[in-house]
Amino acid sequence: xxxxxxIRNVSFxxxxxxxxTTLVDALAFKMGANARKGSPQDGTSLCDTEPEEQSRHxxxxxxxxxxxxxxxDWTLMDTxxxxxxxxxxxxxxxxxxxxxxxxxxxxxxxxxxxxxxxLAGRMGRGRAIVLTHLDGENADFDSIVHELRERIGEVCVPxxxxxxxGPGFSKVERTFLHADSEWHxxxxxxxxxxxxxxxxxxxxxxxxxxxxxxxEMEMPHAIADGTLIPVLVCNPASGEGVDEVYxxxxxxxxxxxxxxxxxxxxxAVSLDPSGTLMGTVFATQVDPHVGRICLxxxxxxxxxxxxxxxxxxxEGNEKIGGLFRMLGKKREALETGTPGEIVAFTKxxxxxxxxxxxxxxxxxxxxxxxxxxxxxxxxxxxxRSRADEQKIGEAIHKLVGEDPSLxxxxxxxxxxxxxxxxxxxxxQVLFERLSRRYGVEVETHLxxxxxxxxxxxxxxxxxxxKKQSGGKGxxxxxxxxxxxxTANDPVVFIDKVVGGAIPRNLIPAVEKGxxxxxxxxxxxxxEVMGVEVELYDxxxxxxxxxxxxxxxxxxxxxxxxxxxxxxxLLEPLMRVEIHVPTEDAGAIFSDLTSHRRGHVIDQQTEAGxxxxxxxxxxxxxxxxxxxxxxxxTTKGEGTxxxxxxxxxxxxxxxxxxxxxxxxxxxVEA
Numbered sequence: 001x002x003x004x005x006x007i008r009n010v011s012f013x014x015x016x017x018x019x020x021t022t023l024v025d026a027l028a029f030k031m032g033a034n035a036r037k038g039s040p041q042d043g044t045s046l047c048d049t050e051p052e053e054q055s056r057h058x059x060x061x062x063x064x065x066x067x068x069x070x071x072x073d074w075t076l077m078d079t080x081x082x083x084x085x086x087x088x089x090x091x092x093x094x095x096x097x098x099x100x101x102x103x104x105x106x107x108x109x110x111x112x113x114x115x116x117x118x119l120a121g122r123m124g125r126g127r128a129i130v131l132t133h134l135d136g137e138n139a140d141f142d143s144i145v146h147e148l149r150e151r152i153g154e155v156c157v158p159x160x161x162x163x164x165x166g167p168g169f170s171k172v173e174r175t176f177l178h179a180d181s182e183w184h185x186x187x188x189x190x191x192x193x194x195x196x197x198x199x200x201x202x203x204x205x206x207x208x209x210x211x212x213x214x215x216e217m218e219m220p221h222a223i224a225d226g227t228l229i230p231v232l233v234c235n236p237a238s239g240e241g242v243d244e245v246y247x248x249x250x251x252x253x254x255x256x257x258x259x260x261x262x263x264x265x266x267x268a269v270s271l272d273p274s275g276t277l278m279g280t281v282f283a284t285q286v287d288p289h290v291g292r293i294c295l296x297x298x299x300x301x302x303x304x305x306x307x308x309x310x311x312x313x314x315e316g317n318e319k320i321g322g323l324f325r326m327l328g329k330k331r332e333a334l335e336t337g338t339p340g341e342i343v344a345f346t347k348x349x350x351x352x353x354x355x356x357x358x359x360x361x362x363x364x365x366x367x368x369x370x371x372x373x374x375x376x377x378x379x380x381x382x383x384r385s386r387a388d389e390q391k392i393g394e395a396i397h398k399l400v401g402e403d404p405s406l407x408x409x410x411x412x413x414x415x416x417x418x419x420x421x422x423x424x425x426x427x428q429v430l431f432e433r434l435s436r437r438y439g440v441e442v443e444t445h446l447x448x449x450x451x452x453x454x455x456x457x458x459x460x461x462x463x464x465x466k467k468q469s470g471g472k473g474x475x476x477x478x479x480x481x482x483x484x485x486t487a488n489d490p491v492v493f494i495d496k497v498v499g500g501a502i503p504r505n506l507i508p509a510v511e512k513g514x515x516x517x518x519x520x521x522x523x524x525x526x527e528v529m530g531v532e533v534e535l536y537d538x539x540x541x542x543x544x545x546x547x548x549x550x551x552x553x554x555x556x557x558x559x560x561x562x563x564x565x566x567x568x569l570l571e572p573l574m575r576v577e578i579h580v581p582t583e584d585a586g587a588i589f590s591d592l593t594s595h596r597r598g599h600v601i602d603q604q605t606e607a608g609x610x611x612x613x614x615x616x617x618x619x620x621x622x623x624x625x626x627x628x629x630x631x632x633t634t635k636g637e638g639t640x641x642x643x644x645x646x647x648x649x650x651x652x653x654x655x656x657x658x659x660x661x662x663x664x665x666x667v668e669a
Contacts, residue, residue, distance in 0.1 A: 002073040004256040004271045004340040008249060009075045009297075011092035013120070014102040015110040016081030019132035021047050021059050023102060023236035023245075024078045030246050031074055033067035033327055046328035047078040051436060052429050060429055061402075062088040062283050064295060064342060066325035066332075072250055075325075075342040083112050083639060084422035087405035090370050091282045091353070093119060095297045095342060097254045098126045098223065105131055105139040105165075109151045111581055111637030114607065117152055117229075123370065126223040126254040130245060131233045134162055135169040145231060151610055152229065157190050158183045159230040159252075160244055172233050172241040176215060187228075191215060194222035216251055224258035256340030261299055263365045269299045271339035277301030277359045278312070280367055281351045284402055287329075288437065290346050292401075295326070299367060301359070303337045308360035309348060317360035321347025353404050372404035374641050375420035377627050379427055380448070382417065384441040393417070395438040399430055406430060413450035413526055423627055449621045451658070452570035452647050453523045454530040458483035461561025464539075465553040476549030478502075478510055479537035482561040487530040487570060488647050491518045494534040502538040502550065509547035510535055510554035517555045522562050523569060524662055529647065530570075533558060569655045570647035572620040575601075577613065578630070580638040585612035587633050596622040597651075617645050 012020040021040045028046050029037040038045040043054045047063035063078045077092040079085075093099050099120035101113050120127050129152075131144060141162050148156040160172040161181060175183050188210045195201050195218055204210060210218075222228040232248060234241025261269045269278065283295040303309070305323045310316035324331040324344040337343040351357055354372075358364030383392045393408075396419065400406045407420045421427040427444075434440050459482050467474040485492055493511045502510070518528035535554070576598070580588050582605060592598035598618035605612050623642060630638040650658065 002338050002341060004338075006071060007073045007075075007256050007340045008098070008253045009077075009096045009256070009340070009342055010098045010100055010249060010253060011077040011079060011089075011096035012100045012102055013079050013089050013093065013113070013116040014081055015104070015107060015112045016058055018081065018102045018104040018107070018113075019236050020081065020102045021045055021078050023130065023132070023234070023242075024063075024065060024076050026236040026239065026242045027076060027246055027249075028065045028067065028327075030242060031067040031069035033065055033069075033074075046330075049329040050433075052432050058082065060085060061285070062092050062295075063328055064326040064344070065328055066342065067327075070250060073341065077342075081112070082423075082425065083115075083636070084426040085405075086116075086373055086422065087403055088283070089116055090119065090373070091295075091404075093123055093125055094370055095282045095295075096125060097256055097258055097340075098128060098249070101127065101129045103129055103131050103144070103148070104133045105141070105144050106133045106136050108144060109147050111611070111634075114151055114610075115579070115639060118607065121226060124226075126220075126258065127226070127229045128223065129156060129229060129231045131231065132236060134165055134233055135167055135235055135238075135240075137166060139165045139169070141165045141233070148231060151607070155190060155227060156229045156231055157187050158233075159187060159248065160232045160234075160241065162233050162241075169235065170240060172244050174244070176212075188215075190228040191218050191222045193227040194218065194225040196221070219252040220254045220258070223252065224254040261297070262368050264367065266368075269365075269367060272300050273302045273338045275300045276362060276364060277303055277307070277309075277357075278364045278367075279303070279309075279357050280369060281353055281355045281357065282369075284353050286398060286402060286437075290321070290331075292349060293344050293346050294348055294351055295342065295344050296357070298337050298339055298341050298343060300339050302339075303343070303345075303359075304335060305333070309345075309351065309357045310360040310362075311351070312356035312358050312364035312366055314361070314363040316350045318348045318350060320345040352401065373422065374643065375405050375407055375422050375426075376640060376642050377423050377427060378418050378420045378447050378624065379444040380414075380416040380418050380446070381431075381442045381444050384443050388440045391438065392434075392440050392442065395434055395440050396430075399433055399437075411447070411450065414448040416447055418447045423631075446624050449571065449624075451524050451526040451572075451650070452529045453521060453526055454487055454528065454568055454570055454649075455482060455484055455562060455565035456568050456649075457566045459561050459565040461557045461564070463553050463557035463560060465549050465556065468544075473541075473544040474546070474549040474552075475539075475541040475544040476506070476510075476546075476551075476553035477539040478535060478550065478553040478557045480554075480557045480561055481534040481536060482558070482565050483532050483534075484565075485530045485532045487649070489530055491515065491528055491530075492532045494532065496534050496536040497538060502535075502540055503545075506540065506545065506547060506550045507535065509550040510538075513551035513553070513555035514558045516551075517558055522559055523567055523659060526569075528562070531562075533561075569650040569658060571650045573617045573645045573648050574620050574623055574642045575645040576616050576618055576623065576626075576640060576642050578616070578638060578640040579606070579611055579613050580630075580634050582610055582612045584634045584638065585614065588614060588630070588638070591629065591633070592616050592618060596626070598622075619648075619650075620644075 025038040066075045079089040278299040464477040602615040
């Protein structure tokens with residue numbers, strides 16, 4: 001049974017091509033988790049095992065490598081560098097006690113890296129940075145450290161020093177052992193900033209001495225508290241510095257005892273192996289041979305291969321199919337999982353990602369978990385073959401279940417199956433897996449925009465429905481007044497009939513006819529909104545009038561009135577929040593206001609002025625491919641979020657274009 005103090009849960013984040021996966025492979029080899037040092041370039045990596053990853057030579061999903069070595073229970077989590085796979089990085093950051101940002105000296109502290117380190121800081125996770133590619137021709141250790149301190153904070157202090165930068169880089173040494181280094185004193189000061197031992201602090205203030213044992217005792221607290229972000233150096237491909245990075249993580253990496261996991265009351269969860277089982281599924285994966293795999297962190301209690309689990313609210317009872325530690329795609333049976341450990345189990349279908357679980361039949365507490373990023377890119381999909389119509393939905397749902405930042409919906413207005421993801425690449429990988437795993441090929445196109453419609457002036461309308469074909473006929477006559485209401489409100493029906501002009505039992509049929517045509521739409525298939533319709537008079541026939549007659553009369557009277565009331569299309573306006581490097585903010589602002597009919601609501605700077613946040617409203621129709629322009633303008637360093645704000649009238653010129661395009665589409669169909 002692992003003691004919490006011996007557990008090291010470490011995630012690796014950063015920009016693509018910085019060496020994250022190579023570093024994890026090197027550390028895994030050092031720990032004996034792999035018989036040879038894997039490499040993403042030749043397809044032998046423990047982490048990049050999916051064909052889509054191997055063909056691109058880039059990590060595309062969270063990978064977990066666990067091992068026991070040197071008295072420690074290690075779990076290393078490799079994450080995708082591409083920002084569109086941020087949900088995978090988010091899960092690894094949450095599940096870890098230390099987040100290691102990997103920075104290539106060739107590219108510097110990218111915006112992508114900085115946002116992930118900020119995310120780790122907001123989650124309260126300890127952070128460290130590993131510099132790679134220091135052997136490059138133009139690499140400069142001092143300049144990259146100063147860049148980190150400027151962009152992430154002065155809490156960044158080197159704990160490993162290279163012998164030199166550039167091709168001559170061949171070894172590293174500990175800062176603590178170099179009293180002549182400019183970083184020696186800063187390192188000690190940062191460590192002592194988190195010290196809670198008053199006697200030790202007083203002694204340090206008096207003589208400035210910090211022993212090796214005291215450093216080992218205090219540094220994990222400083223990292224966990226965020227008063228120190230240690231900067232390390234290594235070349236994972238050739239091996240320089242890998243041993244020193246490993247030793248640092250072993251000696252100074254925060255353990256689950258840091259108390260980072262908190263319950264819904266904000267209190268640190270007690271790591272009691274004999275207590276009630278508490279855990280959270282932070283990721284799910286599908287293996288073609290064993291089915292669904294849950295990756296989970298245990299907070300309290302313990303579990304084994306025979307444990308029955310259920311949701312923390314007391315619902316559900318499923319026996320797990322086995323308890324494992326993960327070695328990339330491989331699995332190794334685990335006898336017992338204890339607090340602080342990362343485990344995997346199978347054959348459980350009712351625990352989605354971010355589900356809190358406990359022993360079946362009991363109730364547990366929830367813990368703080370992150371909110372999944374909102375997917376910004378959408379494509380409508382349909383099977384290329386009729387034979388796949390029955391299985392496409394189930395297949396996509398299985399894949400979406402692996403990634404909280406992917407969603408699928410069947411649209412009510414346009415009757416399309418729409419898949420939402422973080423980018424074109426994100427969706428492309430989804431469709432490749434759909435083809436490879438389930439044999440389903442799809443056609444895609446941009447989703448149709450679901451417009452609404454309303455009126456812009458008050459009118460009166462009237463319709464007489466009359467049919468006589470022998471025997472009982474049909475008769476119903478309605479008089480309506482239509483006037484504009486509030487654009488985003490539903491249609492309001494007002495009954496003003498007096499004197500029995502229409503029998504009371506037939507008035508609901510008039511309203512039903514009006515609401516049905518409002519739901520179907522008149523100008524387009526979009527719903528009618530923001531209209532007050534008043535039924536003020538009518539006529540009926542004692543024999544021929546019935547519900548069907550007045551339903552038809554109401555519907556046709558409304559259509560006539562609507563078409564005469566200067567109808568207006570309403571388009572969905574989206575609230576857009578964009579985070580970009582400040583040097584790109586002007587171009588983003590101009591694009592929104594000049595090319596997308598956008599209106600900027602707010603603009604602020606973050607991260608010491610290096611990041612600008614822009615909040616705006618813009619039409620959904622002009623934001624469907626925005627991610628491409630944002631990536632182009634910011635060189636992939638911009639992020640954005642979009643949510644529905646309200647409906648607003650489409651400009652007259654645009655309305656003509658939309659209606660003409662829809663009429664043309666109907667003719668072609």
